[in-house]
């Protein structure tokens with residue numbers, strides 16, 4: 001399937017959205033990123049960096065953020081925040097075993113084959129290197145979940161449907177614009193271990209009782 005940089009058409013909108021309407025979600029997902037990544041030194045690849053909104057969080061922990069994204073529109077904003085490269089997350093222009101850390105934030109539902117991307121992460125990490133995944137919560141966020149009657153969240157049978165869709169309860173959000181692939185919880189966890197990474201810790205965050213963000217920390221053995 002040809003890769004389409006779906007965010008090119010929405011980059012200016014996304015730049016405003018993450019610091020405007022979605023600011024609380026951006027803040028909470030950033031807190032999970034900081035908690036799981038922790039302090040460190042050396043390069044941290046901000047995989048699918050978008051507009052570079054995570055660069056400050058990564059840098060504040062002592063890491064040197066480097067961004068990769070498929071969308072030149074998103075990268076136009078990101079260049080003001082971190083050094084970037086235009087590349088596909090599944091085929092990184094990065095030497096094998098070279099990076100101490102990789103973070104992928106709010107991007108797994110944009111990728112048609114997330115397990116392949118996690119395998120690529122495992123390739124570029126050096127032994128002992130950290131991988132932090134932060135994404136929409138696979139159990140409670142997706143086309144299968146309706147949040148319009150908060151604090152109740154209605155989850156239906158489409159949880160089992162892994163296909164791409166632009167269906168979304170909120171027509172003003174990201175997913176109604178660019179669509180999403182759904183990765184059920186078991187698939188997500190299995191992608192990490194199948195890539196040869198050692199799962200270390202998970203963390204959740206939500207606006208009330210139900211979590212809408214899930215974060216994972218895994219390490220490359222060695």
Ligand SMILES: C[S@@+](CC[C@H](N)C(=O)[O-])C[C@H]1O[C@@H](n2cnc3c(N)ncnc32)[C@H](O)[C@@H]1O
Pocket residue numbers: 003005006007018047048049050051052053054068069070071074087088089090104105106107110111174
């Ligand atoms: C929802 S945005 C998240 C951006 C940023 N990480 C954040 O936390 O706001 C998802 C990003 O993934 C990028 N993306 C989608 N497919 C990609 C691919 N195959 N390779 C690299 N980046 C990709 C998009 O261009 C977009 O910038």
